[in-house]
Amino acid sequence: MQGLRSSGEKGRKAAARDLVYRILSDGLMIFLGLVMAPIVILPLLFALPEPVIEFFNLADTLIIAIFVIEYFLKLGLAENRVSHFLDRWHLLDLVIITLPALEVLPVAGSTLARSSPALRLLRVVRVAAAGGRSVERRIEPEVTALEPAPPPFSTMRIRGMAGGTGDVLDLTSEEAKRYLESAPAGVWLDFSGVSRPDFPILAELLGVPAVYFESRLMRPSHPGITSAGATRLIFVQEPEQISRVRKGAPVPGVTKIGLIVVNRGETIATVAKARDHFFEQVQAGLGANALPGVPLHSRVLYGALDRINENYAAILVELEAELLRLEGTPSNEMPKNFLDSVFHLKRISSALASSLFHEREVTTVLARSISVSGSWAGQKSIFDALASETDYLHETAGNIQEGLLTLIDVHINTVSYEMNRAMRVIAVLSALVLIPTLVGQMLGMNTLDVPFSLYLWQVTVWTVIAMLGVGWIFYKIGWLR
Structure with a gap:
């Protein structure tokens, strides 16, 4: 996704696109498609008076002109013109605006317009295309950014690392079980691309009930930490910026990618529904962080949480920049979609503040659970710093949310x-x-x-x-x- 603050040219293009989609709306095109049917078919079935036929021809020409204007305006203002052109329904639009031109092509000294069978066929095809377009406008969802359903078969990938040596092994479930039993202290297993068929395998390997993976990865949940005997279960969420299309214009948003961390002694496992999303970044951070003497499981846990905080910080920086831009815009120069834009930003900030609230609880509990004594008591300090950073990010999200609410109040009071x-x-x-x-x-x-x-x-x-x-x-x- 591009930044929340787009360039002036893209902003003007998005505003023009929104104006075109509001004027030439789906409702208007449905109405015109329905009106076209009797205008084209009635003269083919009945002998109508000449004035009525002239009126129908004029109305037909006007409707086709509106279809042509809509087609080329939306094609010219589309973000990706090639994808817009190749879309099956937009190809149908092209058929609708092309068929009238074929009716007047010269054929064997005459024209199709004078040839009754060809004329009837072309016009019936044109009405059928317009009808299909109207049905499409009614049933096609405006935003088709639904999350794909999980596959009914296993797509899980297992990778392992022992002792922090940097050697990564691709394992099967049977090899992972033997790896856990025979590997030396300090083992990290990463499970990515996890789906429901993999939950019994994970439950057997990690000693965690399958229902836990179901409740965290497949259902809406919030970050949390719990302990089951010597096993510590940590669920966190990484924010990721996305962009959905609404009325032809991109609308910013944030989705969350869940990560389960299972820690037992010096063995740690990371489980994610996303495929190959966390492992490379966390592995790269193991060397970049350069925490000498820190056990592998602590470095992996710290690297995962630190990466998540970095993503939160990046999104919050963009939100703050957009808030400052809106605050610095004079009231008489506010865009027409001001309240809509602020509403979306507020929704994003509210979601981030809620997630960071629970994320802060997780990091705080982790920092408190580490004893100040031990072989490397300094690891407590890095988790203390991580908890402080998460607390700061939570306060920042809250401040942005309050700033957006204040901006809305100021705008409403100014208008009043x-x-x-x-x-x-x-x-x-x-x-x-x-x-x-x-x-x-x-x-x-x-x-x-x-x-x-x-x-x-x-x-x-x-x-x-x-x-x-x-x-x-x-x-x-x-x-x-």
């Missing part, structure tokens, strides 16, 4: 203030216009028997004086400032 000012101006103008209106109504009455002389200039002067007096009152009470 401007609306109140406009209503006051309207009230003042109405009061000023009311004075000459009342005077005009009085002059329309019979004034022959009034006991004083009345001239037009006097009426004008007194009207102006009254209007100035009312205007002065409104000015003093602050309605004109």
